[in-house]
Amino acid sequence: MSVDAAWINDRVGNQVHLHILPTEKYKMVSVLAQFECALERARATKIALLPQMLMRGTVRYPEPTALIRAFDELYGAAIGARVNKHGDRQTVEFTMQVPHEGFLPEAEGLFASAMQLFAEVIFAPKTEEGGFQKSDFAAEITLQRQRIENLVNDKIAYAGERCIQEMCKGEPYGVARLGYVEDLVNLTPKELYTEYQQLIHSSALHIYMVGPIDAAYAQETCQREFSRFLHADFTEQNIGANILVGATRHKRDMHERLIVEQMDVNQGKLNLGLRSTTSYAEDDYPALVVYNGILGGFPHSKLFVNVREKASLAYYASSRLEGLKGLLFIQSGIQISHFERTKAIIEQQIEDLNNGLISDEELVYTKKGLVNQYLQSDDQPFTGAVLQMYSRFTGRERSVSELIEAVQKVTKEDVIRVARGVTIDTIYFLRDKEASQDEKTAVSAAK
């Protein structure tokens, strides 16, 4: 059983790329379709609104209720649309899960009917006077504004997002996934529709289908459903040429910044943003993956052991890697008065890695843990989709088996070399409003 999936690839016209993985291990057929574009402040808010707008209705099912009903009739085919952010790219993603018809009574043609609806959601939205329908548009503007405002309600996610925004201000990666309330204000249904037209005329659509499905049948179905929507004037925009993906090297030749934000919270959120000098496309990327694992990717990692287990300061203390950018983000939830202590322990862990204080266990456990994660990713239908997307974005192809092999080869010296390139860029602390004078002094002294 090879670790690397054997995808069957095909095209519909020059825009739609099909990637099919027939496998009997699932009961559902999972479908993912995505458009890709550069992440830019000027477009981000509009692009982020598109998935919501497209779910409002199609030419054939002009009301959202009718549209979802049509999916529900197909044994609850689960349709979803969302905007996503991968490094300096924004993607518009559509997902669908359909049960394999063989398991169900009177379900012949289930997949074909579902794909027909799916294609229509993407390419045949309901329109009015050359734009999206006005009342739908107005409703979605209100909802989108609330979605953006609601981000503050999940304090863990909010702190993580704020740390990124402060750290990457002015860089594409600092642009918010859902965009900005102020950019929604003057938007018109026509302008949004123009943005949609531009996207579908300039971005390839990659469609992944995984599950108990016959490849020829899937190809035939997609040819039929998508060829109706092909545009003669489609010209793929090369989004790889004009933006830099990868670490922003020595971007800021200055000391780390401390950002303190006050809200009525019970727990402090301490987040750190780190820059490295390598990323997905480069040879040192596997060493960076191992670095992140040793620092905070596992329960055996330095952050979990030292912040949580030894000092009892937090319930969660971990790090994650944004591989496309070569950025690392640390997150923890702590008692507000423990800010200095926790910060010092976290900084010590980074320092220790920099000084090569890595035990054999830390290295071996991390590599085994990573290999386990890579192998387990084979049980997720869209792992292959993510790897292919990364290779389109970076020009560097990496399969699961290559990643496993590369991680296994990483030595302590490799990790130390990567560690020397890691610097703390931004420290973000979300705390309560009633800071005592002593604490204020303590925090400002830390700046």
Place this chain on the structure above:
Amino acid sequence: MKKQQYQRLNETIYEETLDNGLQVFVLPKKGFRQTYVNFTTRYGSIDSEFIVPRRQERIKVPDGIAHFLEHKMFEEEHGDVFMEFAKTGASANAFTTFDTTTYLFSSTVEVERNLEILLNFVQNPYFTDENVEKEKGIIGQEIKMYEDNPNWRVYFGLLQGLYGDYPVAIDIAGTIDSIAKITKETLYDCYYTFYHPSNMALFVVGDVDPARILHLVQANQSAKGYEAQAPIERFYPELPKQIARKRTESTLDISQPRVLFGFREQHIEPKPTARQKREAAMEVWMDCLFGRSSQHYQKLIDDGLTDQGFGSEYELTHLYGHSIFGGNSKRPEELILRVQNLLLEYADKGIDEADFLRSKKKAIGRFMALLDSPQGIANVYVSQKLRGLDVLTSLDVLQNLDLHDVNQTLREHVVDNTMAISLISPEKGK
């Protein structure tokens, strides 16, 4: 091993009850890279009063102790259990619910070694005054984290309204004050009451050989020489006849109010199969009325009363049951009134047949999706099995459901004086 075949689903579960009472289930899944193992005891946050078998003494323990015990099981005399799993790269974890505590791992290599680690650490408690004290800081921060989470706060606000001080309304992690009272002696009492194999189940799912797994578990268990334990005596306060209070309100630094409301179930079914049917019927009418494809769902959104996160759910056990409706709302009072009126209207006129058939189909499809997730199926199967139910029969239950049953559960459920409301709002002046 006993073989339970589910032909329509093309799945087989192998099961065996060992001499010491442990129930073992194996679900072979061809082609899956990982093996996922769930080891669960029928012991959760609501089990705070019971007889300790070894001294036949009835005790009441501090709130949050089942969850505290879950944390402490990971510490052994030789160190941290996570390090044992880390040696093979396995990913381990645990969680506590109202009525269960689960320990789990998933791994792609050395499954048998990890299975031994799992069985051995859960069956080997090691508590000291020092390690118990240390955990209070960690769990304290877990509690603080939930205090800032509006979903969690509004959910427990509703349970408090529906149940008062009945145990299900008490936060699973307890409070800073309640966990301060936890000692190693009490932890041992809880452990030796609830962690006997006869109160536990083990579920293994993956590309495995059931006979080999069973052999390993049997050998591991028989070597431990467990003596038989009489059924555990647990005491729950009597379920209050009335809801405790109509409204529960609180504030948090959030962007807009969030509201949940629901009804206490009046028909507590002691029989598992009757419960399963009621649950299925409830979920179908809730989907018909407020699911994404219902006309009312979209209207509530378009009228500005809520957003796409609006939803409903239902829970029923042999002790208690309730429905929950709600979501974000800038006009919560209007939202509640609108939903309440719709419930009364449909209790009277019944669910539309086309909606009923569509919801049933949807429920069938969604159930099948569960089977594609090793973790999902293991966790749901075990928690239901410990409540006396086989979740893989859900498909038949759904298919046999008729509109009459659905309408009856709706009529029986919507009783005005069993409804409570929980509201969390931004602080005043915002």
